[in-house]
Amino acid sequence: MEALMVLLAILLQTLLTITTTTTAQFDPSAPIQVICSGDSNYTSNSAFESDLRSLLTSLASSAPSNGGFFNTSTPDNTVYGLAQCRGDKSPTECSACLNRSASAILSQCPRRKEAVLRYDGCLTRYSDKRFFSTLSTDVTQILINVNNASDQTVFNRQLGRLMNGLATNASQDASRFAEGEINYTDFVNLYGLVQCTRDLSGSDCLSCLTGSIAGLPGCCSGKQGARLFNPSCYLRYESSPFYAPVSPPPSPPPPLPGLTSPPPRAQTTHSDGNKKNSSKTVIFIVAPTIAVLAFISAIAFCYWRKKPKKKVPLGGGDQQQIQSAESLLFDFATLRLATENFSESNKLGEGGFGPVYKASQSQHI
Ligand SMILES: *[C@@H]1O[C@H](CO)[C@@H](O)[C@H](O)[C@H]1NC(C)=O
Ligand SMILES: *[C@@H]1O[C@H](CO)[C@@H](O)[C@H](O)[C@H]1NC(C)=O
Ligand SMILES: *[C@@H]1O[C@H](CO)[C@@H](O)[C@H](O)[C@H]1NC(C)=O
Numbered sequence: 001m002e003a004l005m006v007l008l009a010i011l012l013q014t015l016l017t018i019t020t021t022t023t024a025q026f027d028p029s030a031p032i033q034v035i036c037s038g039d040s041n042y043t044s045n046s047a048f049e050s051d052l053r054s055l056l057t058s059l060a061s062s063a064p065s066n067g068g069f070f071n072t073s074t075p076d077n078t079v080y081g082l083a084q085c086r087g088d089k090s091p092t093e094c095s096a097c098l099n100r101s102a103s104a105i106l107s108q109c110p111r112r113k114e115a116v117l118r119y120d121g122c123l124t125r126y127s128d129k130r131f132f133s134t135l136s137t138d139v140t141q142i143l144i145n146v147n148n149a150s151d152q153t154v155f156n157r158q159l160g161r162l163m164n165g166l167a168t169n170a171s172q173d174a175s176r177f178a179e180g181e182i183n184y185t186d187f188v189n190l191y192g193l194v195q196c197t198r199d200l201s202g203s204d205c206l207s208c209l210t211g212s213i214a215g216l217p218g219c220c221s222g223k224q225g226a227r228l229f230n231p232s233c234y235l236r237y238e239s240s241p242f243y244a245p246v247s248p249p250p251s252p253p254p255p256l257p258g259l260t261s262p263p264p265r266a267q268t269t270h271s272d273g274n275k276k277n278s279s280k281t282v283i284f285i286v287a288p289t290i291a292v293l294a295f296i297s298a299i300a301f302c303y304w305r306k307k308p309k310k311k312v313p314l315g316g317g318d319q320q321q322i323q324s325a326e327s328l329l330f331d332f333a334t335l336r337l338a339t340e341n342f343s344e345s346n347k348l349g350e351g352g353f354g355p356v357y358k359a360s361q362s363q364h365i
């Protein structure tokens, strides 16, 4: 378990160099993540296409009434599919998001036999191969709120506490979802949300989230907000409320005699604070290459400074403003090579978010 966590822990931190940064502008209806793949392509009007269309319809109609998650396959197992809404989304929001995904995934990944499409509020994924219960972290992407926290030391420490607590809670809950807050200053709290796809085991969920959390110091240290996501898990934090309270489970067990019932769950209503404060957000895609982590922020900052301050709303039902969008794809296999299978000797020290690793200088991919 620890080995696995260590493995994932370095996922984002061990990057030595960034080779490719691509810029893209996002329109309001754009997804935050699109991965088109597959060993072969299907042809138009094929049986596969009609199977895929019916699968996508079934996912969009079933997930909202099934607690925001549904996985299924066509009767003859030609296509497997999974849909999940962010745990704080209502069935109506979930339905709208997945309806949008069903058509977007076809237009964004035409004729592909495998695809992942994520809006901030929902995830849709299909493949001609069975992928349920399998961790998929090789394409992790990041959206950063570029505003700085005032006291970065305290901020990072509290953020690490919050996210690690949420990761543990999500991995122990059947919903694979957790949201929560922590104090940062007397007046400002940090708000976090984590989620794994519900087909994952608790330990795989924890591995996925731990890996993403371990990437935070490298990508997002002191930043007021960030989102990290891959096909298996999603995490987001902000210094203003951005999530909705989740309704308690339908039938809570009756309190046992002799025991005091737990305090009711906080039901504070959170609006999307980012709608108001026009925060600036940047997307990174990390390419499968070697990079010195320390340079990441430096490069990114130079990049941001040069960018025209063009603001484009971000999609997925989120009205956040983004300044520019750069995408960085982390390749898990490449990272493993670069860090010599994440050996203990490469461990640099423990930061507020967990162990920090360095990548071996001698390996070039
Ligand atoms: C499938 O089609 C896309 C373009 O639509 C192409 O980029 C990709 O290489 C094709 N994949 C295969 C396996 O032929
Ligand atoms: C959905 O995923 C779960 C967990 O992997 C699996 O046990 C189940 O068989 C899947 N459902 C379908 C219809 O394949
Ligand atoms: C999603 O699509 C289905 C079928 O097309 C429709 O019945 C449903 O009302 C749609 N949901 C939303 C929220 O638009």
Ligand SMILES: *[C@@H]1O[C@H](CO)[C@@H](O)[C@H](O)[C@H]1NC(C)=O
Pocket: 146, 147, 148, 301
């Ligand atoms: C955040 O701080 C860095 C230096 O640590 C600075 O270069 C950057 O401009 C700041 N960003 C904002 C949005 O204030």
Ligand SMILES: *[C@@H]1O[C@H](CO)[C@@H](O)[C@H](O)[C@H]1NC(C)=O
Pocket: 161, 162, 163, 165, 166, 169, 179, 180, 181
């Ligand atoms: C995790 O769950 C426990 C028990 O429900 C709760 O007290 C704690 O605040 C949660 N942690 C976070 C970070 O929300």
Ligand SMILES: *[C@@H]1O[C@H](CO)[C@@H](O)[C@H](O)[C@H]1NC(C)=O
Pocket: 154, 158, 183, 184, 185, 186
């Ligand atoms: C958060 O609250 C706890 C207990 O209320 C307090 O001990 C701690 O100093 C606070 N932390 C910050 C960063 O304000």
